[in-house]
Amino acid sequence: MEESGSFQGLLGIHDGLIRTPEADATGDALYPGRLHPPQRWMPTFEPMQAYQAVDPAELGLGVHESFHDVPDADLDRAILRVIDTEGPVHFQVLADRLLTAAGVSRLGSRIRERIVSHLDALEDSGSLECRDDFAARWQQYLVPRFRDWTEAPEKTRELDHVHDSELMLCLFRAVLNHERADVDTVMNDGIYAIGFIRLTESARDRLRPPLATLRETAMLSEINGQLMLGRKAMLRQPGEHQV
Missing domain, CATH: 1.10.10 (Arc Repressor Mutant, subunit A)
Structure with a gap:
């Protein structure tokens, strides 16, 4: 081990602080702009x-006769719940969570179009950001x-x-x-x-x-x-x- 007073020792201390930053730190000298x-x-x-996956049963979509009967507001809430928990989330994963929650076994073209339509509307409102096949809050892409x-x-x-x-x-x-x-x-x-x-x-x-x-x-x-x-x-x- 390098002596603590050596240059290599200082580099080791700096490296340790970068890898394990103090969550309650109020300064940013070691990591400019971290705050x-x-x-x-x-x-x-x-x-x-650990990867945290949404429990589809908690999305509240299983009380309707079909996926098309799910109210728009309920579907929006379910989409954002999945994204907040798992984002950035791939469309196939998002669709799987929603369909499982609604008791639907197949992603048909009409269901796909409805999910995409809701993603587009949520993106237009600034609630999320879609990139290729993924959806997330913009902060989830950056951090x-x-x-x-x-x-x-x-x-x-x-x-x-x-x-x-x-x-x-x-x-x-x-x-x-x-x-x-x-x-x-x-x-x-x-x-x-x-x-x-x-x-x-x-x-x-x-x-x-x-x-x-x-x-x-x-x-x-x-x-x-x-x-x-x-x-x-x-x-x-x-x-x-x-x-």
């Missing part, structure tokens, strides 16, 4: 948390949770159901743990940490876009095939509400 509302994607350093997907329902546990922002986090934290590592090691360790044990070619394809975003935003850099933290890895800077 400001997020303006762009930022890594989080909280411990892993993703570090979740253990082995705790998710079986039908939910697919890498395609994990949003890019969450994949960016697992890749970033893999680099942080290694300090520097090759791409395959980062990909393998990143998805393994959140509960996906095999780095297949399809998994590599899924991980390339979020990894590219980390490079483009200077959260990570690559030198001689080795990934390491980039110049913006520990900084909050103003920007648009986009990953």
Whole structure:
């Protein structure tokens, strides 16, 4: 172990504070802007948390004769409940929760259109934000949770159901743990940490876009095939509400 008075010792203290920030801290000298509302994607350093799935029985949709009889307000509340608990949530996962709650076994075209219509209306009202096949509160895209997907329902546990922002986090934290590592090691360790044990070619394809975003935003850099933290890895800077 390095002596506490050495430069390496100071770096170790700084690293420890970054990884385990004090929740009640009132200053931001070590992490400029940490107390400001997020303006762009930022890594989080909280411990892993179990994936929390909504209990469909608690969505209150099972008292109607059919899905089409569910009042608009009730459907909106159910959608937002799923998003608040599981967001960013893939459309297929959201639809599965809603259909299970309503006692419906098949996602037909009319039901799909109704769910999409409600998502569009909620997005127009500013209640949520849709990105490709995902829906979430905008803050959930910018400050993703570090979740253990082995705790998710079986039908939910697919890498395609994990949003890019969450994949960016697992890749970033893999680099942080290694300090520097090759791409395959980062990909393998990143998805393994959140509960996906095999780095297949399809998994590599899924991980390339979020990894590219980390490079483009200077959260990570690559030198001689080795990934390491980039110049913006520990900084909050103003920007648009986009990953």
